[in-house]
Amino acid sequence: MNLNSISCAIRILNLNHKIIPSTLNIFRFCRNNFTSIMNKPSVYITRQVNEEALDILREHCEITSWTGEGPVPRDELLRKIEDKNALFCMLTDQINSEVLNKAGKKLQIVATMSVGYDHLDVDEIKKRKIKMAYTPDILTDATAELTVALLLATSRRILEANEAAKNGEWKAWSPFWLCGTGLQNSTVGIVGFGRIGQEIAKRLKSFKPKNIVYYNRSEKADEAKLVDAKRVTFDKLLAKSDFVIVSCSLTQDTQHLFNENAFNKMKRTAIFVNTSRGGVVDQDALIKALENKIILGAGLDVMTPEPLPLHNPLFKLKNCVILPHIGSACIQTRKEMAILCAKNIIAALRGEELPSELII
Template sequence: MSTRPVVFVTRCVPPNGMDMLKSECEVRTWPNDAVIPRDQLLQGVKGADGLLCHPSEKIDQEVLDAAGPQLKVIGTMSVGLEHLDLALCKSRNIHVGYTPDVLTDATAEMTVGLLLATSRRIKEGFAATVNGGWGTWNCGLYLAGKELSESTVGIVGLGRIGLAVAKRLQPFGVQKFLYSGNSEKSWASDIGAEFVPFDKLLQNSDFVVACCSMNPQNKGLFNKDAFSKMKNSAIFVNTSRGVLVNQEDLLQALSTNQILAAGLDVTTPEPLPRDNPLFTLNNCVITPHLGSATTKARAAMADLVCRNILAGLKGQPLPKPVPL
C-alpha cells in the first residue's frame, strides 16, 4: 500500500506541474478540461492530503468536510481567492497557496487586446466580413473607432497588472494616465500617472480600465452611478473580477449609449449563460477569462501551485502562501 500523500486535482494542469506532483504523490485527477461537477468534486477530494483547485470550484465547508481532517494544504491556480473559505481553512490549520506575480504580463497583454478590440470595433468589423457588410460603406465614418493617441486612460487599481497595462499603452501616445485606489503608489512616477478620486477618474477618462483586486468595498463598484459619470465616448475594460461590475447597469449603459463600449474578460457568473443579453450588443466584447491564457503564464502557474502543495505536505513554508 502506498504511503505517498494523496493530491486531488480538479482539472488537468500543464505537464510540468503534473509531473512534479506525480514524482512525490499519488495524484487523482478530474480528467476533463472543464468545470468539475459538484458531486465529482465531493467524491474526488475524499481522503486527500492536498487539493489543487481552480476559481470555478467553490471550496467551502461541504468540500472540506468531504475531504476529511487529514487535508493539509490547498493550492489554487489563481490570484483570486473568492472561491475559498479562508477563515474555515485557518480554523482547520489548512495551508493555502496561490499564484500571484507570474500572470502579470499575460493579463496586461489581454487587457490591451480588449481595449483595442473595443476601441477599433474589431467585433463589428469581423462580423461585417462574414455577413456581407464589407464594402457597403455609406459614409466616411463607417466602423470608425477611437484612437489611444492623445487620450486619457484611467486605471482603477495601479498594482502590478495596472502598471504593466500602462507601460504597454505608453507607446500608443497616451496623453495622460490617471489612477485611483486606496493610496498613492510610488511607482506611479514610472508612467507619470496622477492619483485622483474615483469620480474624477470616471469623469475625465477616455478609457477606464479595472485592474483592482476584489474586496467587500469595491463589489459592484462599476454601477449605474459610476457609468453615469463617464463620458458618452468612454470605453470600459475589465480583466480583474466580474463582481466589480453590476452587469445589469452595464447592459443599460451600453444599450442607451451612456458609454461607448465595453470589453470584459471576467463576468458573473463564469461561464456567462449564452442567453445573457450582453452577448447581443455590438459594442460589448466578451472573452472567456483568458487573462492568464498563455503557455508561458500557465506553465509558471502550474509550477508555483504545485510547489505550494508539495511544501505544505512536507510541513515547509509555502513559496506563495495566502495570509490567513
C-alpha cells in the same frame, strides 16, 4: 507484498550465494523505503494539468485527479477530497466548509491555480489552520497583454469590422465608416494599480495618452512615477477618463463597484474594460449603460455568471466585446502556473516555506 514478506525474501536470497547482487539490492531498497512509499501524501487535482506539474507531484505524492470535460462536478469533488492531504484547485471550484468538512483533518493546503481567490472561503480555511497558496506574478504579463488587446478591439470596433467584411457590408473605403476611439492624447483610468494594473499602464504608455490616472486603496508613488501616472479619487477617475480599465481584486469593498451611479459619472464617449472579476460590475447596470449610450462601449473578459448564457443581452450589443475569460491564456503562462501550484503543495507537505503563500 508487505514488509514482512520483503524481509523474508531478503533472508532467503542471502542464503543463496548464486543470486544476482542487483536483485538483492532491489529487495533491500524496497524494505528500506517501504514505509515512506506506502505513506506518501495524497493530492486531489480538480482539472487536467500539464505533465511537468504532475511529475513534480508524482515524485512525492499519490495523485487523484478529475479528467473529465469541464470543471469537476460538485459531488465528485466532495467524494474524492476525503482524507486528502492537499487540494490543487481552480477558480471554478468553490472551496467552502462543505468541501473542507469532507476533506477532514488531513488536509494541509489548498493551492489554487489562479491569482484571484474569491472562490476560496478564506476565513474558514484559516480557521482550520490550512495553508493557502496562489499563483501571482506569473500571469501578470499575459493578462496585461490581453487587456490591451481587448481595449483596442473594443475602441477600434475590430469585431464589428471583421463581421462587416464577412457579411458583405464592406462596399468601398469610406472616410467615417467604423471609426473608433484612439488612445493618443486620451486619459486612461486604471482601477486597481497592483501588478497587472501597472503592467497595463506600461504597455499603454507607448500609445501616447495625455494622462494616466489610477484609483487604488494605497499610494503607489514609485510605481506610478515609471509611467507618469497620478493617483485620483474614484469619482474623478470616472469623470475624466476616456478609457476605464478594471484591474482590481473582487472583495466586499469592490463588489458591484461599477454600478448605475458609477456609469452615470463616466463620459458618454468612455470605453469600459474589465479583465478582473465579473462581480466588480453590476451587470444589469452595465447593460443599461450600453443600451442607452451612457457610455460608448465595453470590453469584457469576465462576467457573471461564467459562461455567460447565450440569451444574455450583452451578446446582442454591437458596442460590447465579450471574451471567454482568457486573460492568462498563454500556453507557457498556464504551464508555469500549474508548476508553481505543484511546488506550493510540495513545500507545504514538507513543512517548508511556500513559494507563493496566500497570506491575508
